[in-house]
Amino acid sequence: MAGPDRVCVGAITGAFGVRGEVRLKSFCTEAEAIGDYAPLWTEDGSRSFTVKITRSIPNGLAARLSGVSNKDQADALRGTRLFADRDKLPGLPDDEFYHADLIGLTVLDAGGTEIGKVRAIHNHGASDLLEVTGPGLKAPILLPFTREVIPTVDIAAGRIIADVPEGLL
Structure with a gap:
C-alpha cells in the first residue's frame, strides 16, 4: 500500500x-x-x-x-x-491540505468530544465533504469542509475540530 x-x-x-x-x-x-x-x-x-x-x-x-x-x-x-x-509535489499554503493527510484524523466537536475519524473525502462539485465514521455513529456522516464547519485542522496533533451543524448527529 x-x-x-x-x-x-x-x-x-x-x-x-x-x-x-x-x-x-x-x-x-x-x-x-x-x-x-x-x-x-x-x-x-x-x-x-x-x-x-x-x-x-x-x-x-x-x-x-x-x-x-x-x-x-x-x-x-x-x-x-x-x-x-x-x-x-508542490508545497501548500497553511489553509490547504492534501486529502491523504486528512484521512484517519480524529474529529472532535467544539467541546472536545470525539465524533469519529475521517474515512474519506468526497467532492460532488460544490465543495469537499469529510466522511466521518465512529463507534457512536449509526451511519457515516458527511461534514462540509468549510471554515464554518471545520475551523481547525491540526495535522501534527492528528485532529480536526468540527462545529457540527445542528441535527446532523
Whole structure:
C-alpha cells in the first residue's frame, strides 16, 4: 500500500486507442501537471511509470506510460490509482491540505468530544465533504469542509475540530 510518503495524484480509467495510450484522470489542480511528478507508482509500489500527456480528451487526458506499448497492456491497468512521491509535489499554503493527510484524523466537536475519524473525502462539485465514521455513529456522516464547519485542522496533533451543524448527529 502507498505510505505517507506518497500521495494519489490520478487514476487510469482505461485504454485510449490501440497503440498503448491510456485514459488518465488527474487529481491535480492543473490536470496536465500530473506528468511533472513522475515517476508515478502503483498503490502497492510494485510498478512505476513516467508519463507523457499526449492530449486532452473528454473527462481526462490521453497519456503514454513507460512500459505500456499496446491496448492490452493499457486495458490491464484500468482502475489503477497512481501515486507520486510527496517530495515531488508542490508545497501548500497553511489553509490547504492534501486529502491523504486528512484521512484517519480524529474529529472532535467544539467541546472536545470525539465524533469519529475521517474515512474519506468526497467532492460532488460544490465543495469537499469529510466522511466521518465512529463507534457512536449509526451511519457515516458527511461534514462540509468549510471554515464554518471545520475551523481547525491540526495535522501534527492528528485532529480536526468540527462545529457540527445542528441535527446532523
